Amino acid sequence: MKTLIIFITLSLTTAVMCAQDVTVLDEAKLFYAPLNAEISQKGDSYVFKINESASQRFAKDPIGFMKANFDIQGFINYTANEKYSGYLVTFVSRNGSLEADFDENGKLLETRQQFDNVILPHEIRNNVFSNYDGYSLTKAKYSARTKGEIIAKATYSIRLDNGKEKQNLKIDARSSGIGVAVN
16 A cells, blocks of 8 residues: 555656646847837837826826836837937827937937817916906817927917807916926
8 A cells, every 4th residue: 555655646746747848938028118008100200199097197297207107218229120310209198199309319309299178277277267257268278399308388279268259369388387298
């Protein structure tokens, strides 16, 4: 009986040890994309479609969102075979977009931002409604350009309606000290 137990134990041990084969996997390239964004490419231009769950954070601070969720150096390493002299990376959400131009070393050169249906900053909203009594806000757009991370131009385009009367306003966000792209 003792011999039978030892024989069964040795047989099972041998069977388990022989059953473990090593599987070699192919190399996988990885790079960090913002919150599992959908990525598309056209030439040296890449478009990252921001998921719905992150679109509010993106619209609130696009450059901050890009810096927190996009690794340009990892991206450059990922596209090293292409030998680009610069990169145009566009982040798109349901409310707007941020286009960022990087040089070949990953330095941010400029950005362009366009957002629809933005919530106006408290200061601007109060100023508009105190000067346009009886009007209702129907559209609010924000556009900005930066040189590096410094805002060069930022405007709010607002449409106000009061029955048949309509007013279109352009407000310089820089002069008011308020902008969506402030870091």
